[in-house]
Amino acid sequence: xxxxxxxxxxxxxxxxxxxxxxxxxxxxxxxxxxxxxxxxxxxxxxxxxxxxxxxxxxxxxxxxxxxxxxxxxxxxxxxxxxxxxxxxxxxxxxxxxxxxxxxxxxxxxxxxxxxxxxxxxxxxxxxxxxxxxxxxxx
Numbered sequence: 001x002x003x004x005x006x007x008x009x010x011x012x013x014x015x016x017x018x019x020x021x022x023x024x025x026x027x028x029x030x031x032x033x034x035x036x037x038x039x040x041x042x043x044x045x046x047x048x049x050x051x052x053x054x055x056x057x058x059x060x061x062x063x064x065x066x067x068x069x070x071x072x073x074x075x076x077x078x079x080x081x082x083x084x085x086x087x088x089x090x091x092x093x094x095x096x097x098x099x100x101x102x103x104x105x106x107x108x109x110x111x112x113x114x115x116x117x118x119x120x121x122x123x124x125x126x127x128x129x130x131x132x133x134x135x136x137x138x
Contacts, residue, residue: 005135006105007037007070008116009098012047016060022117025137029115033135037115040074040105042098079104086124093120106132 014022015030044061051057064070076083079101086100095103099120106112107126113133114121126132 002034003133004109004112005033005037006102006109006112006114007039007043008102008114008118008121009043009046009050010117011037011115012039012043012061012064012070013050014117016051016057016064017054022137026117029135033115035069036071037069038073038105038109038112039070040072040098040101041076042101044070044072046096046098073109074101074105076101079108082107090124093123095120095124099124103132 010022011026014020014026017023020026044065047061048058051061054060065072082104083097083100086103087095087097089095090100099118102114102116102121103124103126106114113135115135117137119136121132121134121136124132
């Protein structure tokens, strides 16, 4: 059974930036994963911000969307109250907005796995106490 894969910001940046410490690892993982990777606008915004230092970096992020490698599968309008609860719960980490959206996506998308290089996802839990299945560098 193919599990839906949710892409976090670091994966997008690592894929597009050959100088990123996780670039090679990300490429290796992507070879074995089905596309599109699911994500949200918050992740796209954060990735565009981080990639602005690279010529055409923001365009490269958006190209992943237009090429179908990434797919937006989240409606913030429907999830505002749950996002607020997550951010409050993980205030001490602290949880940023994009991470809260990814955690919420993991709760909503059955059998999903989060593709990330962010160690905070080892702390976050979905549906209160359940570990979030991850593709994460060892």
